[in-house]
Structure formats: structure tokens, C-alpha cells
Amino acid sequence: MTDQTALFEYLLRLGDNTLVLGHRVSEWCGHAPVLEEDIALANTALDLIGQTQMWLGLAGEVENAGRSADDLAMHRDVWDFRNLLLVEQPNGDFGQTLMRQCLFDAFHVELLTDLTNASDDRIAAIAAKALKEVTYHLDRSSETVIGLGDGTDESHRRMQAALDLLWPYVGEMFTPDAVDDAMRAAGIAPDLNDLRARFDTRIDAILTEATLAKPESAYAQSGGKTGFRHSEHLGHMLTQMQWLQRAYPGATW
Amino acid sequence: MYAQMVKSEASQDDPEKLAGFQARIDAGEKIEPKDWMPEGYRKTLIRQIGQHAHSEIVGQLPEGNWITRAPTLERKAILLAKVQDEAGHGLYLYCAAETLGVSRDELTEMLLDGRMKYSSIFNYPTLTWADMGAVGWLVDGAAIMNQVPLQRTSYGPYSRAMIRICKEESFHQRQGYHIMMKMAQGTPAQKKMAQDALNRFWYPSLMMFGPSDKDSVHSAQSMKWKIKMNTNDELRQKFVDQTVPQAEFLGLTVPDDTLRWNEEKSGYDFAEPDWSEFFDVIQGNGPCNTERLAARNKAWDDGAWVREGLMAHAAKKRAAKLAAE
Numbered sequence: 001m002t003d004q005t006a007l008f009e010y011l012l013r014l015g016d017n018t019l020v021l022g023h024r025v026s027e028w029c030g031h032a033p034v035l036e037e038d039i040a041l042a043n044t045a046l047d048l049i050g051q052t053q054m055w056l057g058l059a060g061e062v063e064n065a066g067r068s069a070d071d072l073a074m075h076r077d078v079w080d081f082r083n084l085l086l087v088e089q090p091n092g093d094f095g096q097t098l099m100r101q102c103l104f105d106a107f108h109v110e111l112l113t114d115l116t117n118a119s120d121d122r123i124a125a126i127a128a129k130a131l132k133e134v135t136y137h138l139d140r141s142s143e144t145v146i147g148l149g150d151g152t153d154e155s156h157r158r159m160q161a162a163l164d165l166l167w168p169y170v171g172e173m174f175t176p177d178a179v180d181d182a183m184r185a186a187g188i189a190p191d192l193n194d195l196r197a198r199f200d201t202r203i204d205a206i207l208t209e210a211t212l213a214k215p216e217s218a219y220a221q222s223g224g225k226t227g228f229r230h231s232e233h234l235g236h237m238l239t240q241m242q243w244l245q246r247a248y249p250g251a252t253w
Numbered sequence: 254m255y256a257q258m259v260k261s262e263a264s265q266d267d268p269e270k271l272a273g274f275q276a277r278i279d280a281g282e283k284i285e286p287k288d289w290m291p292e293g294y295r296k297t298l299i300r301q302i303g304q305h306a307h308s309e310i311v312g313q314l315p316e317g318n319w320i321t322r323a324p325t326l327e328r329k330a331i332l333l334a335k336v337q338d339e340a341g342h343g344l345y346l347y348c349a350a351e352t353l354g355v356s357r358d359e360l361t362e363m364l365l366d367g368r369m370k371y372s373s374i375f376n377y378p379t380l381t382w383a384d385m386g387a388v389g390w391l392v393d394g395a396a397i398m399n400q401v402p403l404q405r406t407s408y409g410p411y412s413r414a415m416i417r418i419c420k421e422e423s424f425h426q427r428q429g430y431h432i433m434m435k436m437a438q439g440t441p442a443q444k445k446m447a448q449d450a451l452n453r454f455w456y457p458s459l460m461m462f463g464p465s466d467k468d469s470v471h472s473a474q475s476m477k478w479k480i481k482m483n484t485n486d487e488l489r490q491k492f493v494d495q496t497v498p499q500a501e502f503l504g505l506t507v508p509d510d511t512l513r514w515n516e517e518k519s520g521y522d523f524a525e526p527d528w529s530e531f532f533d534v535i536q537g538n539g540p541c542n543t544e545r546l547a548a549r550n551k552a553w554d555d556g557a558w559v560r561e562g563l564m565a566h567a568a569k570k571r572a573a574k575l576a577a578e
């Protein structure tokens with residue numbers, strides 16, 4: 001793999017994570033349990049879509065084949081997406097959505113922190129901007145996970161169920177492959193073992209305060225960030241997200 | 254406008270106090286929450302602000318309907334920001350209503366069980382992407398017509414909420430118009446979508462101002478109190494006069510054969526909407542009334558465990574803090 005190919009793949013991972021999660025979160029619009037949550041979820045989605053424009057925009061530049069961020073978002077099929085399986089999981093109830101958010105945010109904050117020191121200035125600059133937003137996302141999602149975990153019996157039960165359901169998707173974030181290795185060698189990507197340790201410290205503290213039990217099993221689903229095997233959910237999301245562009249090719253909006 | 258047919262309450266207060274209150278309003282003073290106010294003024298305002306707040310909340314649904322299908326990342330971001338603004342407007346307005354002694358939860362319950370209304374416009378479906386343009390252009394445009402004068406309303410908290418809201422609404426209207434422009438200048442299919450959206454939203458937008466003045470029984474008292482600043486027909490005329498040239502600029506046809514410029518009144522003559530349709534929608538028989546209320550009820554019911562959980566946690570924290578002191 002050339003460095004350019006690896007860099008393109010790596011940028012797709014960053015941009016597809018924010019695109020797919022941003023889309024999922026935006027599905028809540030108008031349906032949240034309280035008005036403040038509606039506003040906060042829309043705000044999170046908005047930040048993530050903004051980050052997508054930067055990551056995929058840069059991916060298009062690096063690829064140098066004339067594809068814009070929109071082209072990449074709207075004209076690739078499932079196997080070309082490079083997002084983690086975690087972020088394409090359906091929203092479920094509000095607890096499941098916030099648990100997914102918290103697990104991703106804890107990873108995302110640590111990742112972006114490291115990326116602010118990337119040898120590539122463009123990546124460092126996007127990471128610095130995104131880190132400010134994502135730090136706030138983590139504050140909110142962790143607070144909510146804690147509040148609901150340590151709330152009523154019902155909210156506790158639901159949050160534990162959400163954690164058990166989503167935990168198998170945590171491992172993929174930290175399993176290095178050839179792209180991660182190449183990017184690490186290029187002084188861009190962090191050491192994923194080190195990232196995992198920092199993630200665990202954060203998550204352990206949150207789960208303890210939330211009175212939730214971390215699942216025993218370390219089994220990790222994989223296939224999202226390599227694009228080898230996404231879940232069935234992603235295709236349905238794309239049919240919605242890409243529909244207008246696909247149905248009316250060549251139109252500008 | 255988001256408050257239609259708000260019934261004003263007659264007041265049975267001390268005539269001297271009433272006269273003093275009216276004098277303050279006539280002098281352009283703002284009434285603040287701690288000031289004395291007639292019971293009718295308070296109740297009418299609760300109804301009007303509440304209805305306006307509910308409209309912002311329910312109004313998220315027809316536009317939220319397209320967020321996941323927005324054609325570009327930028328359009329998605331703009332639409333998300335808009336719908337988020339609308340939720341924020343709901344929040345300011347509920348806060349303004351709370352200064353009158355009614356809680357947000359009480360108002361919400363009244364929306365959900367049908368005792369309170371929201372604007373008829375949000376009971377129409379959004380069927381194509383052009384509807385996102387039409388809603389911003391026409392619906393936010395009509396809302397602005399009403400809300401700009403309400404910045405000068407007599408009730409301080411309401412007036413201040415309106416000032417904040419108006420800034421964002423005019424941005425929404427421009428964004429909507431921009432979508433329409435793209436569509437109207439686009440492919441034949443896009444042009445068709447744009448015209449179709451105008452066809453479906455024109456009369457419902459005219460209905461937003463409420464029934465004709467001759468049938469509008471509640472206006473006089475509200476206008477005296479400066480809760481209502483203009484008559485329904487005045488605002489509707491202003492809206493048509495502003496909107497027709499914009500439609501012409503887009504190359505779209507307003508679906509009204511009787512539309513004529515009237516030199517004498519220097520405004521357009523135009524056809525009234527079908528008021529029986531309006532009353533049907535208000536009665537709950539619009540194309541989307543059932544879905545809109547069901548969606549809000551579902552959000553509220555499904556969210557009960559979340560609200561309870563967060564409240565229980567907050568109570569535990571307070572107790573722990575007290576015990577530590």
C-alpha cells in the first residue's frame with residue numbers, strides 16, 4: 001500500500017465515522033425525550049456533519065480524482081464505506097443512542113487529541129477544530145450515561161442492556177491493521193494500544209459512576225473500518241441518505 | 254403566524270386598575286411578570302405564547318422529515334441548524350409563558366391531549382426536497398410578517414423572545430428562498446418540484462394569518478392590549494404583496510387565476526383560501542394532524558423513563574451533597 005492510498009483510506013475512516021454517526025443522531029430530530037435533548041442532539045449531529053465535510057473534503061483532495069466530499073458521501077456503496085461498525089448501529093432507545101455516543105466520544109476525544117500532533121498539518125488543523133466540539137460531546141454523553149445508569153431501576157436496566165449490546169463493537173476501534181500501521185509510521189496515527197489504555201481509564205470511571213458493569217467478554221466484531229463486512233444496517237441508511245443524488249443524477253441542490 | 258384564532262378573555266377586574274393598566278400600554282410601557290395585570294390579559298397571553306411555542310415544536314416534524322434525505326452535506330447542515338433553531342424558539346417561548354405562571358410540562362400536556370393548538374400549517378406533509386425551500390420561503394416568511402410587529406408587544410418577556418427569534422427567522426427565510434432558487438433554475442424535474450411545492454403551500458400559507466377580519470371575533474381586545482399588533486387581513490395582504498414578486502423572480506406561478514395588481518390600493522387582489530379546509534385542519538382533520546400529534550405523544554411517552562431517570566439521579570446527587578455538608 002502506498003502512503004497516499006493509506007492516507008486516503010485513513011481519511012475515509014475519519015470522515016465516514018462522523019458522517020454515519022451524524023446521520024444516525026440526526027434521525028432523532030423532533031423526537032427526543034425533552035426539548036433540551038432535541039437541541040443537544042441536533043447540535044451534535046451538526047458538528048459531526050461539519051467534521052465530515054472537512055475529513056471527506058481532504059480525502060477527496062488526497063485521492064486527487066476530482067471527487068468532492070459530497071461525491072464521497074453520496075456516491076459510494078456499502079463496501080466503500082470505512083466507518084466503524086459501532087456508529088452504524090441503529091439508534092434504539094434514547095439510552096442506546098447515548099451509550100453509543102459515549103463509547104464513540106471517549107475514543108474520538110483521545111484519537112483527535114493525538115491527531116492534533118499529526119505530521120500532516122491539514123490533519124492536525126481539522127483535529128484541533130473537531131476536538132473542541134467533541135470534548136463537549138463527551139461531557140454531555142458521559143453525563144447522560146451516568147445520570148441514566150444511576151437513575152431509576154428502569155433507566156439502569158436499559159443502560160446496562162445498551163452497554164451489553166454495544167460492547168462487542170468497542171474492540172474494532174483499537175484493532176490495528178495495515179492502514180493504521182502505515183499511518184502510524186508516517187507520524188499521523190497514534191498507537192492504538194496506548195489509545196485503548198486511555199479509553200479504558202475514561203470509560204471505567206464513567207461506568208463506575210453510572211453503576212454499570214463492564215461486560216466480561218472481550219470479543220470484538222470487525223469489518224467496518226476495513227469495509228470487509230458492514231452490518232445490514234448501513235445499506236438502509238445509505239438508501240435514505242443518498243436517494244436524491246441517485247434519483248436525480250447531475251442536478252445541483 | 255403561529256398563533257391563530259387565539260380567544261381573548263374578557264376581564265372582570267377593578268375598572269380603575271384596568272384603566273391604569275391600559276394607560277401603561279397606551280404609553281408604550283412594557284408589562285413585566287411582577288406587575289399587576291388583568292386576568293384576561295394573562296390568560297390570553299398564555300394561550301397565544303403557548304400556541305406559538307407548540308408550533309415551533311411541532312414545526313420541527315415536517316422539516317425533520319427531510320434531514321436524513323438532504324441532498325448534500327451542506328444542505329443537511331443548514332436544515333439541521335434550522336430545525337435546531339426552531340426547538341430553541343420553542344424553549345424561549347415556553348420560558349416566556351412560564352413567567353405567567355404556567356409550567357412547560359403543563360403546556361406540553363395540553364398540546365398532547367389536544368386542549369391546545371399549534372399552527373395549521375404544520376399539518377401539511379412535506380413531499381419533496383422543494384418543500385424545504387417552500388417552507389422556509391413561505392412559512393417562515395409568513396411567520397416573520399407576524400413576529401416582526403410582535404417585537405413591540407406589550408408583554409416584556411414575549412417581546413424579548415420575539416426579538417431573539419426574528420433574527421433567526423429571517424435567516425431561515427433566506428435559506429428557503431435559496432433552495433427554491435436552485436430548484437427553479439435547475440433541471441426540468443427540479444423546476445417541477447418547485448412549482449408543485451408552491452402549488453401545495455400557497456393557500457395553507459395564507460391560512461397561517463387566520464380567518465378574515467370580518468370573521469375574527471377575538472381581535473379587538475388583543476389589539477387594545479398590544480398582544481396582537483395587526484389584523485389578519487393586513488398581514489395577509491402584506492405577505493402576498495411581498496411574496497408575489499419573489500415568485501415571479503423565481504419564474505414560478507402563484508396558483509391563483511384571480512391574482513391582479515390593484516393600482517388603487519397599491520397591493521394585489523388575490524383569492525381567499527378555502528376557509529372550510531382551514532376549519533377542518535383546525536378541528537384535527539388536516540392531512541397530518543394525526544401523525545403530528547402521534548409523533549409528539551410518542552416522543553413524550555418514550556422519553557418518560559429518561560426524564561424520570563435523570564430526575565432520580567439529580568435527587569440522589571442533591572441528597573448526597575446535603576449529607577456531606
Ligand SMILES: [Fe+2]
Nearest residue numbers: 309338339342
Ligand atoms: Fe421559529
Ligand SMILES: [Fe+2]
Nearest residue numbers: 312339393396
Ligand atoms: Fe418557524
Ligand SMILES: [Fe+2]
Nearest residue numbers: 339393422425
Ligand atoms: Fe424558522
